[in-house]
Each structure stands twice: as C-alpha cells, then as structure tokens.
Amino acid sequence: MPTSSASLPEWLAHLESLHPKAINLGLERVSAVKDRLGIAFDCPVVVVGGTNGKGSTCAMLESMLRQAGYRVGLYTSPHLLHFNERARIDGDMASDAALVEQFAAVEAARGDISLTYFEFTTLAILRLFAQAGLDAVILEVGLGGRLDAVNVIDADVAIVTSVDLDHQEYLGDTREKIGFEKAGIFRAGRPAICSDPVPPKSLIEHAEAIGADLWLVGRDFNYSGDKQQWNYGGRGQRRNALGYPALRGANQLLNACAALAALEVLRLRLPVGAQEVRNGLVMVDWPGRFxxxxxxxxxxxxxxxxxxxxxxxxxxxxxxxxxxxxxxxxxxxxxxxxxxxxxxxxxxxxxxxxxxxxxxxxxxxxxxxxxxxxxxxxxxxxxxxxxxxxxxxxxxxxxxxxxxxxxxxxxxxxxxxxxxxxxxxxxxxxxx
CATH class of the missing domain: 3.90.190.20 (Mur ligase, C-terminal domain)
Known part of the structure; x- marks a missing residue:
C-alpha cells in the first residue's frame, strides 16, 4: 500500500502488482467498487468502442464540444508518453495530485476486491470526472466492449467505429463474434451509432434485440464532398461546407461522421453551432494517428x-x-x-x-x-x-x-x- 505521500509513478507501480492478470474481463468486481464509490454522472456520457478509429472519434467529438464552450472530460487509453494523457478535463491533462487523490479513494473502497491496472485506473478517472462539474464525458473503451471496465457506465450515446480482427484470444476469431462484443456498450432505448460501412450482423441483431436506437452509416447518416469541403447528413440535421479534419487519413471522415451523429442525437442537451463544428474539426489534435x-x-x-x-x-x-x-x-x-x-x-x-x-x-x-x-x-x-x-x-x-x-x-x-x-x-x- 503506497503511503499518503506516494508519487504517481509509485502508485502506478503498485497498481501493476495488484492482480495476477493484466487483462481479466468482467464487470462484477468493477461494478461493486463503482457502487461503493458512488460514481454517477448528471451530464451526457458518450462511450466509444471499435477496433480502430475510436481515439480519433473521441478527439473530434471533444474538440467540437469544447469549441462550443462546454467543459468536457475525455478518457482514452493507452497513453503514449505520460499516464496523465488518459484523463483530460477541459483539454488539459489531469495533474499527478488529482490522480493520486483518486487512486487513494479507489484503494480505500475496494477492500479485498482485486482489480487489474486498467480497472483500477478506470474507476479512478471516472470518479475524477464525476466530481469535476463537467458538461459532457467521453469514454473510450479499452478492449472489446461488453466486458470492458468502461461498460459499467450506461452511455447516453454509444458509438462503434469499426469492427475487425484484433484481440481474438479475448473477443473471438470472427467479425461476427467481435461485433457482438463491441455491441455490448449499446443500451435499450438509447442511440447506438455504428460507422463501420459493413457492420457485422451480430451487432445489428444485438441492437435490435435490446431495443437500442441504431444509427447506421449509409442509412441514418452519411457524408459527401469534393476535394475542397464535405457535408454531413443525418436523420434530421445537415452540416454543409465543412473543412476536412486536421487528422489525416482515409477513414477520418467516417470517424467525423460518427462524432457528428452523436452531436445530432445530443443537440437538445448540448447544442453545437455550425462554426463551432468547423473550428473543432480543423483544430483537433490526436498524436500518433497518421x-x-x-x-x-x-x-x-x-x-x-x-x-x-x-x-x-x-x-x-x-x-x-x-x-x-x-x-x-x-x-x-x-x-x-x-x-x-x-x-x-x-x-x-x-x-x-x-x-x-x-x-x-x-x-x-x-x-x-x-x-x-x-x-x-x-x-x-x-x-x-x-x-x-x-x-x-x-x-x-x-x-x-x-x-x-x-x-x-x-x-x-x-x-x-x-x-x-x-x-x-x-x-x-x-x-x-
């Protein structure tokens, strides 16, 4: 157990030794500690999963919301250089002191419940966000969806960016099996956005079975454009004459579309204007992605x-x-x-x-x-x-x-x- 004066690196070293497995999928242990900590949000929560593109989608959504003046919490993983990158509040990385305070709270609450490094740090960052007076929270799924620690939170909007083969030892060896795992972040009666152009049948069937409001790219939202600009079209909202996202790459318009679909379903709670969308896309920054x-x-x-x-x-x-x-x-x-x-x-x-x-x-x-x-x-x-x-x-x-x-x-x-x-x-x- 770290002392009251332990540093962030000392805490992180401690967390790596808490559980015999680096990955131990399941929600029972995380849910129990979450309930003890009383973690709850009174602002919209967007959960983003997918094989690839989820970090870029989170970054664009955060950028557009911040341009509209909202105070946003963004949780992503893994980090590149500093653990603090995983928790951003209003565009700034969480401080060592803020993270250490939350680690101590989780340690005190967990009792004899064993948590993996990811589960422990996820709970700490969720509690940090819950206490930060935020207007919106964006959470990136770590692995899969259905059994990922992030899924202890009921998303107001869930996004699955893409479904492909990765982490087969945990999620299954076909797109259909993996699609079912990714769809586990969907909730009954709530918007479930999928920007994969060819979504697995299992994802669609699960959304329909639980009564989620499924938004599919090409059916419920889409994009068009030329070399100069592009347009978004959703069920009841259009965004025209948009500049291309600052993030480079072939799939970034699909990611941007998913973010704009999320803004469309949240437009009554978090209205974002046309110029704020344009500024957010142009100014977004997400290192290490092309x-x-x-x-x-x-x-x-x-x-x-x-x-x-x-x-x-x-x-x-x-x-x-x-x-x-x-x-x-x-x-x-x-x-x-x-x-x-x-x-x-x-x-x-x-x-x-x-x-x-x-x-x-x-x-x-x-x-x-x-x-x-x-x-x-x-x-x-x-x-x-x-x-x-x-x-x-x-x-x-x-x-x-x-x-x-x-x-x-x-x-x-x-x-x-x-x-x-x-x-x-x-x-x-x-x-x-």
Whole structure:
C-alpha cells in the first residue's frame, strides 16, 4: 500500500502488482467498487468502442464540444508518453495530485476486491470526472466492449467505429463474434451509432434485440464532398461546407461522421453551432494517428498494429505522393497478427528497421525479420542495397538508423505498437 505521500509513478507501480492478470474481463468486481464509490454522472456520457478509429472519434467529438464552450472530460487509453494523457478535463491533462487523490479513494473502497491496472485506473478517472462539474464525458473503451471496465457506465450515446480482427484470444476469431462484443456498450432505448460501412450482423441483431436506437452509416447518416469541403447528413440535421479534419487519413471522415451523429442525437442537451463544428474539426489534435512531422525527410507516426489499421496506413501512404525510398521503424506485440500487418505494407517499404520492445509479450525484432523473409521481403547487402532488414534493441536506435540513412526525399514510417511510436516521440521531444 503506497503511503499518503506516494508519487504517481509509485502508485502506478503498485497498481501493476495488484492482480495476477493484466487483462481479466468482467464487470462484477468493477461494478461493486463503482457502487461503493458512488460514481454517477448528471451530464451526457458518450462511450466509444471499435477496433480502430475510436481515439480519433473521441478527439473530434471533444474538440467540437469544447469549441462550443462546454467543459468536457475525455478518457482514452493507452497513453503514449505520460499516464496523465488518459484523463483530460477541459483539454488539459489531469495533474499527478488529482490522480493520486483518486487512486487513494479507489484503494480505500475496494477492500479485498482485486482489480487489474486498467480497472483500477478506470474507476479512478471516472470518479475524477464525476466530481469535476463537467458538461459532457467521453469514454473510450479499452478492449472489446461488453466486458470492458468502461461498460459499467450506461452511455447516453454509444458509438462503434469499426469492427475487425484484433484481440481474438479475448473477443473471438470472427467479425461476427467481435461485433457482438463491441455491441455490448449499446443500451435499450438509447442511440447506438455504428460507422463501420459493413457492420457485422451480430451487432445489428444485438441492437435490435435490446431495443437500442441504431444509427447506421449509409442509412441514418452519411457524408459527401469534393476535394475542397464535405457535408454531413443525418436523420434530421445537415452540416454543409465543412473543412476536412486536421487528422489525416482515409477513414477520418467516417470517424467525423460518427462524432457528428452523436452531436445530432445530443443537440437538445448540448447544442453545437455550425462554426463551432468547423473550428473543432480543423483544430483537433490526436498524436500518433497518421501524424506527419514537419521537416525532411518526411516522418509519419502511426499506431497501426493490426491488419485493418495497416490497410488504412497503406492507403494513406499511397496518397502521399512520390518518395524515393520508404524506411519503416516497426515493433509489435507477439500476440498481434504480424503476418497480416506485413501483408498490407511489404510492397510499400524498402528498408525495415525492426525493434525489440520493453515488454515480455513483445515480439523480438529477429522474430519479425523471419516473418518478413517468409513473406518474400528481400534483403540486400551494402550501402547501395535497395531493400534491407535490420534489427535493433530499442525504437530510438531503429529510428536513428533510419534517419542516418534516409535523405530529404525519402520517408520514414514509425508504426506498430504504441511503445514503438512512443519511443520515437520521446526521442523527438528531447531533441526539441
């Protein structure tokens, strides 16, 4: 048990040791502690799940609401550089002191109930938001939906952004099984928004079975546009002449549509004007999601770590225009479909800089190299080789190697696990 003067890092180290499993899906333990803490919200709550795109959707929704003057709490995970990133109030990260206070409250309330790191920190941040006098709360699902700790809160609006294969050991090995898990955040009689263009039948059937108000992209809301601007159309609201979101990438209009559909269903409780929507989309910031850094060579940061996200990353790279060579800094967890990620990107990468990662479940760079070779990626020798594979012990070493070899007309893509992107971001921040 940390002392009353324990720091945030000391608390986080303590939380990592509380439960024998990193992931232990189920709501009984979390619900019991939530009830003891008396966590409740008197403002609209939006819960956002999905395989990919949920963080971007949360960020756009937060940005538009804040432009309208609302005080918003945003919970997301995982973080890139600092744990505090997970809890934002009115655009600012929660302070160490605020988080430590909530950790102490959860520790006191849980008694003999064992909580995972994610469950404990989720409860702490929910209590922080409940006490903060907010106008709106946005909660990103951690894993799946039905049994995720965030699902102890009944959402006023639930969004599922996309459904694809990831975390199969917990959620199932088909889109239908995973779709059912994602749909677990829907509630009877409340809006349930899905921006996946081809939603699994299981998601639709579950929404109908519980009597949720299902909004499907292409049926209940959609978008149209040209190279200059785009338009949103919902059941009873249109948003015209919108600028493209500041977040780059092929799927961002689908994510923006989902956020605008949520604003449409909340328009009587949280009205947001046309100019506030435009400003929110233009000013949104969400690091690590097809983030292009200024300068030369071109550097792209993207936390694409499953085949669906890799396919989107590949499309986004194709849309960037010509680069002489593309270098990849890539590291991933062993339980991810690394072969599926490679299949989408191998034809777009010339030089692979593979990295180990500081977690026991991470794949070694040498393991990823063998997968690349098995996929037919050719590696040459010497400085003039047009295709290479090199292995490194840290993301920073891999990135420095790519930087040293690339010229101003080349491109470096840092992708895979959050830890890969975070390692490079931390190195960049120290330089700046």
């Amino acid at each position: 983030q292009v850094l200024p300068g030369r060579p071109t550097v792209v940061l993207d936390v694409a770590h499953n085949p669906h996200a890799a396919a989107t990353l590949a499309q986004n790279l194709d849309n960037m225009g010509f680069h002489r060579f593309t270098y990849a800094v890539f590291g991933a967890m062993q339980d991810k479909d690394i072969d599926g990620v490679i299949a989408h990107l191998k034809g777009r990468i010339d030089h692979w800089c593979l990295t180990d990662l500081p977690l026991p479940r991470a794949a070694f760079a040498e393991e990823i190299k063998q997968k690349l070779l098995a996929a037919g990626v050719v590696t040459g020798e010497g400085a003039d080789a047009e295709s290479t594979i090199a292995c490194f012990t840290t993301p920073v070493e891999a990135y420095e190697n790519a930087l040293n070899r690339a010229d101003e007309n080349d491109r470096i893509v840092v992708f895979g696990s959050f830890l890969t992107v975070a390692g490079v971001m931390e190195a960049q921040s120290k330089k700046n």
